[in-house]
Amino acid sequence: MAEKPRLKLPKEAKKGDVIEIKTLLAHIMESGQRKDKDGKTIPRKIINKFACEFNGKPVFAVDLEPAIAANPYMQFHAKVEESGTFKFTWTDDDGTVTTAEESITVS
Amino acid sequence: MVDRANILFSEYDLNKQLTMAMVGVMIIREEFSMRQLSRRDALALGVSGAALTLIGLDERASAAAKEAADQIAKFTGGKTATDGKISIELPEIAENGNTVPLSVSVDAPMAADNYVSEILVVAEGNPNPGVATFHFSPMSAKAEASTRIRLATTQNIIAVAKTSKGEFFTGQKLVKVTIGGCGG
Numbered sequence: 019m020a021e022k023p024r025l026k027l028p029k030e031a032k033k034g035d036v037i038e039i040k041t042l043l044a045h046i047m048e049s050g051q052r053k054d055k056d057g058k059t060i061p062r063k064i065i066n067k068f069a070c071e072f073n074g075k076p077v078f079a080v081d082l083e084p085a086i087a088a089n090p091y092m093q094f095h096a097k098v099e100e101s102g103t104f105k106f107t108w109t110d111d112d113g114t115v116t117t118a119e120e121s122i123t124v125s
Numbered sequence: 126m127v128d129r130a131n132i133l134f135s136e137y138d139l140n141k142q143l144t145m146a147m148v149g150v151m152i153i154r155e156e157f158s159m160r161q162l163s164r165r166d167a168l169a170l171g172v173s174g175a176a177l178t179l180i181g182l183d184e185r186a187s188a189a190a191k192e193a194a195d196q197i198a199k200f201t202g203g204k205t206a207t208d209g210k211i212s213i214e215l216p217e218i219a220e221n222g223n224t225v226p227l228s229v230s231v232d233a234p235m236a237a238d239n240y241v242s243e244i245l246v247v248a249e250g251n252p253n254p255g256v257a258t259f260h261f262s263p264m265s266a267k268a269e270a271s272t273r274i275r276l277a278t279t280q281n282i283i284a285v286a287k288t289s290k291g292e293f294f295t296g297q298k299l300v301k302v303t304i305g306g307c308g309g
Binding site (some may be wrong): 036049051068072075076077078079080081082083084085086087088090092093095097101110 | 163175223248253255256263264270271272276306
């Protein structure tokens with residue numbers, strides 16, 4: 019779980035550009051449906067919330083259900099009007115929050 | 126002897142393929158003893174077992190569809206969603222239900238005073254119909270998101286979009302799944 023989330027977005031953009039953002043976090047996304055070899059249900063453990071902010075303002079967020087595949091991947095867009103920092107947060111069922119940041123220069 | 130073995134095998138195979146067998150079938154299987162049963166009994170049990178499992182599957186499928194409908198009703202607050210404007214991109218045939226690429230987009234403006242605020246995605250045939258809720262802002266620029274999802278079986282995927290003005294749009298797409306992705 020210590021693996022760093024993968025982010026893909028441009029480093030530079032022009033004012034008013036719409037950029038594409040791709041993120042991926044390594045996570046098992048245990049659905050709570052599977053059983054171990056003794057027939058016991060493996061408890062659910064998923065990322066249940068993903069959010070992206072730009073300079074503190076919300077851009078995009080997702081409520082995830084167990085139907086999201088392992089290593090949750092998200093692709094979305096953002097319109098950039100100023101230079102700043104994108105902040106990404108992933109919230110685990112157990113309360114663990116993983117964050118990542120990436121800045122962009124807008125000219 | 127050969128016949129009996131075949132019957133037993135086919136019933137076992139059928140049960141093995143089903144993710145959740147019904148209680149009734151479980152009882153039958155527990156009571157099943159090769160030594161005490163005649164061939165006719167075995168056949169009868171095999172048939173009734175199969176029938177029970179089929180009924181069980183049917184009920185489960187409709188229960189999931191009902192839950193999906195409930196989730197949509199909760200999302201729209203009882204309002205009717207208009208068909209259209211939403212497009213759902215999914216492979217027509219998903220060979221591996223463990224990871225199926227999904228893309229949803231809404232053909233609507235993303236202005237500060239009128240934008241698509243949320244998209245709910247549900248899968249009618251999954252044990253839990255909920256898939257994801259995407260939240261957008263005017264800064265999202267496009268009401269479009271892609272991710273990868275799990276699908277238990279061949280089923281309809283339904284998406285419902287909500288705009289900041291309180292309008293709802295809906296769309297659905299059938300996806301065939303070769304190998305289900307919910308463990309078992």
